[in-house]
Amino acid sequence: MNLLNTEQWLGLATGILFGFLLQKGRVLRFDKQIGALLLQDMTILKFMLSSILVGMVGILGLSELGIITLSHKPMNVGAVLVGGTLFGAGWAVMGFCPGTSVGALGEGRWHALFAIAGMVVGAAIYAEIYPLLQTTVLTWQDYGKIGLPQALGLSTWLVVAAFWGVTLLLFLLFEKRGL
Amino acid sequence: MLLTSNDGGWSPYLAGALLGILAIVSVLATTQLLGKTTYLGASTTFVRAAGFLEQAVTERDLSENAYFTKTKIKVDWQFMLVVGIFFGAFISSVTDRSFRFEMVPPIWRKRFGPSIGKRAIGAFFGGIVAMIGARLADGCPSGHGLSGMMQLSVSGLVALVMFFVVGVLVAAFVYNRRSS
Numbered sequence: 001m002n003l004l005n006t007e008q009w010l011g012l013a014t015g016i017l018f019g020f021l022l023q024k025g026r027v028l029r030f031d032k033q034i035g036a037l038l039l040q041d042m043t044i045l046k047f048m049l050s051s052i053l054v055g056m057v058g059i060l061g062l063s064e065l066g067i068i069t070l071s072h073k074p075m076n077v078g079a080v081l082v083g084g085t086l087f088g089a090g091w092a093v094m095g096f097c098p099g100t101s102v103g104a105l106g107e108g109r110w111h112a113l114f115a116i117a118g119m120v121v122g123a124a125i126y127a128e129i130y131p132l133l134q135t136t137v138l139t140w141q142d143y144g145k146i147g148l149p150q151a152l153g154l155s156t157w158l159v160v161a162a163f164w165g166v167t168l169l170l171f172l173l174f175e176k177r178g179l
Numbered sequence: 180m181l182l183t184s185n186d187g188g189w190s191p192y193l194a195g196a197l198l199g200i201l202a203i204v205s206v207l208a209t210t211q212l213l214g215k216t217t218y219l220g221a222s223t224t225f226v227r228a229a230g231f232l233e234q235a236v237t238e239r240d241l242s243e244n245a246y247f248t249k250t251k252i253k254v255d256w257q258f259m260l261v262v263g264i265f266f267g268a269f270i271s272s273v274t275d276r277s278f279r280f281e282m283v284p285p286i287w288r289k290r291f292g293p294s295i296g297k298r299a300i301g302a303f304f305g306g307i308v309a310m311i312g313a314r315l316a317d318g319c320p321s322g323h324g325l326s327g328m329m330q331l332s333v334s335g336l337v338a339l340v341m342f343f344v345v346g347v348l349v350a351a352f353v354y355n356r357r358s359s
Contacts, residue, residue, distance in 0.1 A: 004259070006213070007212075007213050007256045008255075008258075008259045009259075010208060010256060010259075011259030011263065012259040012263045012266075014201070014219075014260055014263060015260035015261060015262060015263015015264045015265075015266070016264075016266050017201050017263075018198070018219065018263065018264050019263060019265060019270075021194050021195075021197050021198045021201065022198075022264065022267070023268040024188050024194045024271055024275075025189060025195060025198075026184055026186060026188040026277075027191065028268060030281075030284035030286065030287065034284075034286050034287075034350055034354065037346045037347050037351075038286075038347075038350050038351065038354060038355070039347065043184075043191045044191075046192055046195060047191035047192075047194060047195035047198070048325060050192045050193075050195025050196045051329075052199065052324075052325060052328040052329055053196070053199065054195075054196045054198075054202075054203075055199035055200075055202040055325070055329035056199075056328065056329045056330070056331065058200070058202075058203030058206075059202065059203060059206055059329045059330060060330070060331065062203070062206065063330075067207070068210045070330045070332075071216060071218060072330060072332040072333070073317045073318055073322070073323065073327060073334045075332075075333045075334040075337065076317075076334075079315050080317075080334055080337050080341065081341060082315060082316075083311075083313065083315030083316025083317070083338070084312065084316050084338045084340075084342055084345065085312065085341060085345045086308050086309065086311055086312025086315065086316075087308075087309050087338075087341070087345075088312070088343065088344065088346040089308055089309075089345055089346070089349045090304075090305045090306065090308030090310070090311075090312055091305070091342065091346050092346045092347075092350040092353055093301050093304070093305030093308075093353060094302050094305030094309055095284065095287070095302070096302075096306075097221075097309070097319050097321070098221040098222040098224070098310070098313060099221035099320070101306075102221075102261050102262075102264045102268075103264045103265065103267070104268070106265040106266065106267070106272065107269065107271070107272035107277065107279070108272065108278045108279045108281060109279070109281045109284070110280060110281065110282055111281065111282050111284070111295070111298050111302055112302070114306070115302040115303070115305065117303055117306065118302060118303035118304060118305065118307045119222075119306040119307070119310040120225055120229045120310075121303075121306070121307050122225070122306060122307035122309065122310030122314075123226040123228070123229040123310050124229040124232075124233060125307065126246065126310065126311050126314040127226065127229065127230075127246035127247055128244075129311075130244075130245055131245055137315070143333065146332070146333045146334075147330065147332055147333065148331040148332070148336060151333050156331070
């Protein structure tokens with residue numbers, strides 16, 4: 001099938017499974033996303049944290065075996081703090097994130113179309129202001145592509161164990177409070 | 180309970196854990212088949228989509244733009260991943276009958292009323308701000324939140340905390356005010 005190349009077929013197949021699981025977990029909906037931000041319904045956190053718990057063991061293990069390579073995004077202070085703030089604010093009004101907006105459209109939530117249009121415009125604006133950001137916000141401080149174990153000077157598996165412990169306690173709290 | 184949710188879906192713990200396995204398999208598959216370890220993400224695709232649209236609508240030569248030089252305009256793995264999310268959600272929702280046409284979601288309606296126009300404006304401008312933030316931070320809840328945390332990246336953790344803390348504050352301000 002020459003319609004798509006291997007890379008594109010692989011992306012499509014992975015995306016279909018990704019979208020299927022997002023929908024089955026019921027995390028695509030505006031009310032689930034905003035429900036979490038209003039601290040009323042922790043479905044999306046349960047979903048995200050469960051995937052992180054499982055995924056981290058496999059990915060860090062495969063990396064230690066030399067089978068895959070990690071690809072940390074840079075810890076650029078201005079980028080992550082200002083960008084994180086803007087994302088959080090926009091997310092709270094939009095009620096979708098980039099990945100879930102497309103899935104929400106797939107399950108019939110058509111107002112996601114406006115969110116997707118806004119995000120495409122936002123991406124175009126970003127491309128225009130990028131040169132300006134390169135000489136301002138992005139120059140503040142860059143700690144580079146670092147991992148948590150490295151930054152803390154601890155063994156990877158100790159950090160993984162601590163993360164599992166804290167997350168499982170959080171899950172218990174969610175269930176106890178009926179969130 | 181632990182395997183299903185009360186609305187006919189799967190427990191978020193189960194669906195999430197399966198996504199964790201998918202993330203591991205995907206990292207292995209991209210490494211083996213494409214020769215480069217590639218992680219789940221979504222927001223870069225919006226840059227590429229913007230690039231395609233700008234090229235189609237305007238005659239501008241985008242090769243002069245520093246950001247489009249860095250993020251080449253092409254239909255890559257992640258672009259098709261985002262397309263796939265649409266079809267996966269469609270298949271899942273149609274087969275378990277949770278597919279619903281919705282223009283104004285309940286929480287929004289409670290605060291701002293049934294106006295589709297208001298919802299459209301909120302979604303559109305929220306989308307602009309969120310995407311500028313995601314590109315500046317170099318990731319969204321998929322790239323930073325899932326993939327970053329799975330690798331224990333410092334940037335992933337800080338970004339995810341920022342997303343939620345600011346999101347909680349802004350959501351409280353936007354949705355909890357009494358309607359006058």
